[in-house]
Every structure is written in structure tokens, then in C-alpha cells.
Amino acid sequence: MAEFFAENFPNVPRDNIEGMKAGDVIQQSLDLVEFVLHLEEKLGLEININTLGEKLITKTFGELADDLVTIGKGA
């Protein structure tokens, strides 16, 4: 996640990414999709946006990471 934001959102401070909400950083659907595709590529998972659902904009990146671990275990 940090790698994605360093590359695409260089102005976002990276010292507390896990505490930030994705919805506060990602404002465009294209960026959201790029973010999910980046995670898929790095984690080797297929991610349904509907599986993560509104968590993508209401949860922090730290909480999202926990959810992705759960998805990864189920894959």
C-alpha cells in the first residue's frame, strides 16, 4: 500500500498510512481501481470490489490490510 501511495500520491504523508482512511485519500474511481489492481498484482489475489464493499472508503488502510489477510487465507 505504501508503495502505491508513494508512487501515485506523493503528497500524502506516509508516516501513519495504516491509520488513514482510504476514502480520505482516494477521490476518483479510477484511482480506487488502480489501487485494487495494484493490491491484486502484489498479493496474487483476485479482489472483488464488492467483497470489500464500503470498507474501501470507511476503514483505515490498517483495517483494510487485516481484511485482505482474511481474503488471502480464504483464497
Place this chain on the structure above:
Amino acid sequence: MSRYIRAIYAPLVGVAVSNQELLKAIACRFEALEADDAEKTALFDYVRLLLIGQRTRHTQHSDRFLWMDNFTAHAASFAAAIEESTNAIAELIEADPPNKPFDAVFGVSSEGLLLPGIAERAARRLGRLVGRTATQMDIGNGGCTASVRTMQLVNNLGPEMRNVLILNMEPTSTLIDPKCTARSNWQGICTFGDGAAGVWLSDEPGEGSLALGKLSSWRGDATELIRWDWGTDYYRFGIAELEQFEVQVRSQVLQAMTELQVQKDPDAAWAIHPAGIMLLLSLAKKLGLARSTLEPSINHFRSCSNMSSVSILHILKNVIGCARPGQPVRWLSMGAGFNVACGGGIRV
């Protein structure tokens, strides 16, 4: 025999509604929605996710389109939208009419029914441009691939069908069920927009036309994946297994691309149905397409959202218009069935 896309008529119908305007309208509608607060909050967060960023869609219904609550409202809205779309396409045809009458007119829509049908209504509206002995028939329930699959059908007709007009009208807003809390219903509401387009296929080339090549389609096993559900009033958007939707769609499309042997032609200009940006970007990677190749489809999605079978025609009009003589043009569409349809041609 050779056939050509002689013209694509792509009017914008209805009024533009931005993501922000739609979110505001939905927030207002949710106040009257009969559901507990926790369910409403979660559903509204889901809607916020679907409406992130700058995107618009067109709606042919009035500003009360989130308040249709009986069969009459839905059916009347469909009839009014078809009349508006017919007139909008007819005006474009009349501005530069073909020099011979159409031998056939096909009306295409997946949102409702009318008797007399779209084809007969359009033929009456077009007057001398459609002979009384011309074939006039509607094709329904084709979903997002209906336009290009109808083109495939016409391409296989006998040589006596020299000039054929296909009229696609998808007033998707007429399916909005504002009382239903199912997520697939709200995904449809946030995804789709209303649209209309016509295609003139001819056996004679003209300036800027596209010589049709191979057109093909494929049906996968996920027949229930995209469907119309229904409530007490009318039909509404439905999806089987919403949580697996994107993965299943991608899987079906990739399977189809393998079986249809979709060519990775680096020189081709592409029109891809904007079923969603995630699918577009995934397909581009699989097809080895540069991001710039997707711009016509992404730009269309930003300005019109997903107009079901109409979208690919609006994108194709743009792509053909920008293609240079001799350049290959390809298209790829996918939707209910589960169908994947592809085709291509050479810009004359």
C-alpha cells in the same frame, strides 16, 4: 458480400446527472426508505463507494426518477423515453439522409415493451426513409451486447437487405426500484445511464465508413450472473452472487477472448464496453493494450456511465471518426447471457 457501417447516430438524450447530484438525490430518497438505520447507513456507504469521483450519466425521466412507485410510472417513463430517443435519432438521420430507403429497421431495448414496437414507431417517424415493405422488428432482452449482436445478425442476412437501420434505446433509469434495499439494485442505479443510438449498415461503402470484418459472439455458463429481478411494481437490476461479480465477469470475458481468438493487434483502435473501469483496465492488461487505447471507453464512461448496449455505439462512432483510412478498428462487449461479443473492420 461486404457490409459497411455507413453511419452511427449517437445523440445524447435526457439530462446529465453528476455523481454528486445523484448522491444528493439518493440521500434524500433514503430518508423515506423503509429499512433500519444500520442497514441504511451501510447501504449509503456502499452507494458512496460506487459514486466516487467525477462521472455523469443521463436520465430521460424527470427529477422524480428516484420516486417511481408503481407500474404506470415505470411503463409511462419507458414509453416517453422511447419517443424522445426515436425523435433524437430520426433528427440526425434526416439531417443527412441515405439516398435509398432502409430495407429493414430493427428496434433494440432490454428495459421494457411497447406495442407497436420501436421499429414500427421509428418507421412511422422516418416516413419515406422506410418503405412499407421494409422488415420492421424489435429485438429484446439482449443486454449490453444487444447492439453488436444485432449487427452480427444483420451481417449474416441475405443480399436483398442492402440498407439496414438498427435503433438501440436503453432507458435504464426506468428500472430504478427506489424501495428495494438489495445492493445489486443500487449498484445498477449507480452504474447505468440512459442512452440511444442508431447504426446504418449498408452494402455500399461511403466516406468514413467501416468495412466489416469478422463478427462473433460467445455465451458462457454464468447465465444468471446479470439479470432482471422484479418487485411488486416492475423489473429491477439484479446480479447473482454480487460478492463474486467482478471475478466471475473477468473470468467469463477471458474465457471468451481465448475461444473467440480475439487478436492483440497493436495498430488497431479499440472500443470496449464500459462495464466498469476495473474490468476495462484488467482487459487492457490481458490484451496488451496501452492505456491510451482505452481513453475513448474511459472518457465515455466518465461522461455517460454505462448505457448498456448503446455505449459501445457511442464509443465506436468516436473511434471510427478518429481512425485513419486503412486502420483496423475492433470492439469488445460483454453482458447478460453471459455474452461476450467482438468484431472489427477496416476504416475505409
